[in-house]
Amino acid sequence: MAQYTILIYEDENAYATASPELMDEVIQEHDAFTAAVPGLGATVLGGSALEPSGTATSVRGGEVTDGPFVETKEALGGYYLIEAPDLDTALAVAKLCPARFGGVEVRPVIAFD
Numbered sequence: 001m002a003q004y005t006i007l008i009y010e011d012e013n014a015y016a017t018a019s020p021e022l023m024d025e026v027i028q029e030h031d032a033f034t035a036a037v038p039g040l041g042a043t044v045l046g047g048s049a050l051e052p053s054g055t056a057t058s059v060r061g062g063e064v065t066d067g068p069f070v071e072t073k074e075a076l077g078g079y080y081l082i083e084a085p086d087l088d089t090a091l092a093v094a095k096l097c098p099a100r101f102g103g104v105e106v107r108p109v110i111a112f113d
Contacts, residue, residue, distance in 0.1 A: 001043075001083045001084060002109070003082065003083050003109035003111070004081075005079055005082075005109060006082060006093065006097050006104050006105070007079050008076070008077050008102070008104050009074040009103060010103075011074055011102055012053060012074075012075050014100075015052075015101070026098060026100070029098035029100075033096050033098055037082065040084075040089060041089055042082050042084040042085075042090065042093050043083045043084075044080055044081070044082055045081045045083055046081045049077060050077055053067070053076070081109070087108070090108075
């Protein structure tokens with residue numbers, strides 16, 4: 001089976017101002033998502049939420065700077081690494097991935113054998 005990343009891009013401001021109740025809802029949505037993935041014939045191998053982009057440190061050409069590479073409306077806020085038999089299955093999984101303030105991107109992982 002192939003591996004794919006599901007990259008979650010969302011508006012960070014929506015989370016910065018979110019109520020504790022909303023955050024609980026989002027966590028429940030992600031729990032339900034990970035529970036549903038095996039039913040699609042895929043496996044969640046890992047994943048994590050990321051701290052806001054303001055905490056990022058970038059390195060480019062040996063120079064270290066505070067902040068992300070680029071300013072965008074939606075920032076990478078988390079990811080899942082999944083194993084799926086094909087891209088169609090990975091896309092079916094991605095369609096279930098919670099991203100109420102943005103969207104997701106699916107990318108195949110290169111297997112160096």
